[in-house]
Amino acid sequence: MKLLLHICCAPCSVMAIQVLRAQAIEVTGYWYNPNIHPYTEYQNRLNALKEYSKSIELPLLINDFYGLKMFTKMALEDLENRCLGCYELRLKETAIKAKEAGFDAFSTTLLISPYQKHEQLKITGERISNMIGIPFYYEDFRPYFREGQAKARALPLYMQKYCGCIFSEEERYLVKNK
Ligand code: SF4
Structure with a gap:
């Protein structure tokens, strides 16, 4: 199976790629993360992934879009539930790219994080799969x-x-400084 794997960051990709490759799944990475701010942080994460991909010979497609304005506008409409919109945005773009480029399925490294809303990710991936017409690998x-x-x-x-x-970022540091 040829899989387009949305990668949120290099650290989360390490074991996801290892587990997928162990099942003989042919993985290509896809960077599309307009949710990462500020720009220096966005660059740090993208550069880390570029270097790591080279080191493990992972083909990597990069959609280099820093989406501060677009993303914050979307998030401010419903701050409490912004993660759902964030998943939708990134998974939809990945599914469209996967279909256009002839992959068999799409997935995301977000599925490795215990800090994400895992069930919502799964539901969103399956819904987008039906919408775009390409399987979601869960x-x-x-x-x-x-x-x-x-x-x-x-x-x-x-x-x-x-x-x-x-x-x-605010949640992380405001809580820490209380
Ligand atoms: S906290 Fe939620 S909205 Fe913000 S980057 Fe993470 S998943 Fe996206």
Whole structure:
């Protein structure tokens, strides 16, 4: 199977790719993360993925769009539920790209994170699959999360401190400073 794998960041990709490759799935990475702010953080994460992809010979397609204005406008419409819109945005773009480029299915490394709304991710992936007309590859990678983070730290890969959007950065540090 030829799979287009949306990659949210290099550390989350480590074990997801390893697990997929072990099943003889041919993985191509896809970068599309307009949710990551500010720009220096966006660049750090993208550069880390570029370097890591080379080191493991992972083909990588890059949709280099820094979406601060578009994303924050969307998120401010419903801040509490912004993650659902964030999943929709990234998975839809990945599904469209996968279909255009002739992949068999699409998926996302977000499925490895215990910090994401896993069931919502699955529902969103399946809904988009029906909408765009390409299978969504679902696997619960969460049991591999700690191992992946440890491997990423050991390499070392750039490790981010918050999910991605400027609102998650505020949540991370405001809570910490209380
Ligand atoms: S917290 Fe993470 S998943 Fe939620 S909107 Fe922000 S970047 Fe997206």
